[in-house]
Amino acid sequence: MSGGSLLSGADESVVRFENVGMRYGVGPEVLSDVSFAIAPHSFQFLTGPSGAGKTTLLRLILLSARPSRGLVSLFGEEVSGISSQRLTGLRRRMGVVFQDFRLLDHLTTYENVALPLRVQGRAETSYRAEVVELLRWVGLGERMHVLPPLLSGGEKQRAAIARALIARPELLLADEPTGNVDPQLGRRLLRLFIELNRLGTSVLIATHDHALMDLVDARRFVLGNNHLRIEG
Amino acid sequence: MSAGPERAPAEPAALPQSLRRNAPLVPTDGSASRALAAVIAILTFLAALCAGAAEIVASSAAQWQGAVSQEVTIQVRPGPGRDTEADVARAVALAKEAPGIAGTRALSKTESEHLLEPWLGSGLDLGELPVPRLITVRLAGAGTPADLPALRARLAEALPGAASLDDHALWLSRLSTMAHTFVGIGVGVVALVLVATGLAVTFATRGAMAGNREVVEVLHFVGAGDDYIAREFQRRFFRLGLRGGAVGAGAALALLALAAWLARLWRASPAGDEIEALFGGFEISWRGYASVVLIGVIASVVTGVVSRLTVRRFLA
Numbered sequence: 328m329s330g331g332s333l334l335s336g337a338d339e340s341v342v343r344f345e346n347v348g349m350r351y352g353v354g355p356e357v358l359s360d361v362s363f364a365i366a367p368h369s370f371q372f373l374t375g376p377s378g379a380g381k382t383t384l385l386r387l388i389l390l391s392a393r394p395s396r397g398l399v400s401l402f403g404e405e406v407s408g409i410s411s412q413r414l415t416g417l418r419r420r421m422g423v424v425f426q427d428f429r430l431l432d433h434l435t436t437y438e439n440v441a442l443p444l445r446v447q448g449r450a451e452t453s454y455r456a457e458v459v460e461l462l463r464w465v466g467l468g469e470r471m472h473v474l475p476p477l478l479s480g481g482e483k484q485r486a487a488i489a490r491a492l493i494a495r496p497e498l499l500l501a502d503e504p505t506g507n508v509d510p511q512l513g514r515r516l517l518r519l520f521i522e523l524n525r526l527g528t529s530v531l532i533a534t535h536d537h538a539l540m541d542l543v544d545a546r547r548f549v550l551g552n553n554h555l556r557i558e559g
Numbered sequence: 560m561s562a563g564p565e566r567a568p569a570e571p572a573a574l575p576q577s578l579r580r581n582a583p584l585v586p587t588d589g590s591a592s593r594a595l596a597a598v599i600a601i602l603t604f605l606a607a608l609c610a611g612a613a614e615i616v617a618s619s620a621a622q623w624q625g626a627v628s629q630e631v632t633i634q635v636r637p638g639p640g641r642d643t644e645a646d647v648a649r650a651v652a653l654a655k656e657a658p659g660i661a662g663t664r665a666l667s668k669t670e671s672e673h674l675l676e677p678w679l680g681s682g683l684d685l686g687e688l689p690v691p692r693l694i695t696v697r698l699a700g701a702g703t704p705a706d707l708p709a710l711r712a713r714l715a716e717a718l719p720g721a722a723s724l725d726d727h728a729l730w731l732s733r734l735s736t737m738a739h740t741f742v743g744i745g746v747g748v749v750a751l752v753l754v755a756t757g758l759a760v761t762f763a764t765r766g767a768m769a770g771n772r773e774v775v776e777v778l779h780f781v782g783a784g785d786d787y788i789a790r791e792f793q794r795r796f797f798r799l800g801l802r803g804g805a806v807g808a809g810a811a812l813a814l815l816a817l818a819a820w821l822a823r824l825w826r827a828s829p830a831g832d833e834i835e836a837l838f839g840g841f842e843i844s845w846r847g848y849a850s851v852v853l854i855g856v857i858a859s860v861v862t863g864v865v866s867r868l869t870v871r872r873f874l875a
Contacts, residue, residue: 391780442584
């Protein structure tokens with residue numbers, strides 16, 4: 328594996344931020360001098376008070392926002408000026424669970440979960456069993472034909488998680504994934520993330536649920552006063 | 560719960576058909592879609608009618624031209640001290656001698672007088688009037704072209720001031736100019752209508768993009784490229800265009816067929832003969848119907864392609 332250049336050898340990280348600053352419009356910086364790296368197969372939490380910039384940081388990783396300054400690299404690729412085709416390629420290597428789920432209301436639970444595979448142009452028969460199995464695993468086997476508006480908050484969350492996992496991403500980003508479920512289900516979902524991490528996916532979970540974080544011995548990225556501090 | 564989560568490669572058989580629902584990824588907003596389909600239907604209808612009318616004019620004009628250009632007419636005017644019958648016979652003989660002439664027929668005096676009946680009324684004794692006599696000359700066709708200027712010169716030489724040759728050239732050129740103008744106007748109107756369809760689709764697509772911003776964002780996050788999203792919009796709008804185009808072209812076809820049927824009914828009446836003489840036999844050829852169908856198809860294709868381009872520009 329030493330065939331790559333020195334630079335790419337130095338940049339094995341799944342995500343690397345170097346002195347990243349972010350401001351919306353002409354407002355003050357919501358993130359200042361943020362530097363961190365997410366290694367392959369690693370598990371970490373992102374925490375901090377509400378409004379500290381957790382969601383903004385996730386958006387920067389997802390490339391739905393561009394940094395005002397600093398460098399962002401994903402899977403060893405520096406992303407400023409990236410083509411839309413490459414962008415699509417990078418996004419297919421990530422799975423994301425949004426705080427507000429963002430399920431498509433006109434598609435059934437099954438179709439929502441199958442979406443990442445469908446947009447890759449795969450035939451429905453090639454992934455049907457896989458999707459159904461995952462739906463059963465997250466406890467939505469009986470609800471797969473239901474449209475999201477008829478799902479409870481917890482069911483929506485599990486559907487959103489299943490959608491993020493179905494394409495076996497190399498990096499999973501989750502924004503408050505246990506915010507709408509009871510502690511027992513929260514722990515079950517956490518076990519799912521840990522299991523996924525063991526299988527090789529890097530996981531970043533944004534949460535301010537300390538009880539949840541205490542269950543896992545993992546690094547914590549703590550956001551406060553626009554700066555990022557790494558604990559553990 | 561025993562059928563639970565264990566792996567089953569043959570799983571699809573156990574799954575209900577409803578899983579294959581595969582709804583369009585871009586939601587179809589009922590009222591806006593219906594309005595756009597209606598606009599496309601109306602525009603297609605107008606364009607198709609226009610094309611049908613242009614086709615009728617073009618084919619009628621071609622019929623007339625085909626019939627008229629196969630014939631020329633020699634007119635023999637009676638003059639004081641001339642033997643009109645002899646002049647007619649001389650003109651017929653001259654015409655028969657000329658190359659490229661398939662046949663001649665001299666209208667008799669009675670027939671010539673009959674031609675005047677519509678204007679002068681029947682029962683008049685026209686014997687005293689100097690009624691011109693007509694000789695119709697059939698041309699052999701493309702194989703042996705007739706030298707009409709030579710025939711005209713010889714007629715003028717043999718029967719100066721009495722005989723003249725009318726090859727309908729002026730009339731034919733006016734007819735063809737008129738027919739071309741009509742067809743040109745038809746093509747122009749069809750083009751305008753298609754441009755209008757494109758603009759309507761552009762606005763509708765922009766509206767749909769704005770209304771589905773959330774959906775587009777989610778599609779991006781789950782790994783859909785711009786091209787994929789543009790294709791989804793194209794599919795949705797192509798279907799709308801197909802529906803609108805089918806309704807519009809179908810209505811135009813029905814109207815044209817009805818008009819042709821009515822024209823056939825009228826033709827049986829006395830007035831029908833005059834209408835037919837004036838406008839030709841209001842017949843729509845298969846080409847007419849085909850162009851109507853084609854316009855319906857083009858309208859749907861324009862709808863799909865324009866929406867795709869609009870989305871691509873919007874996403875870029």
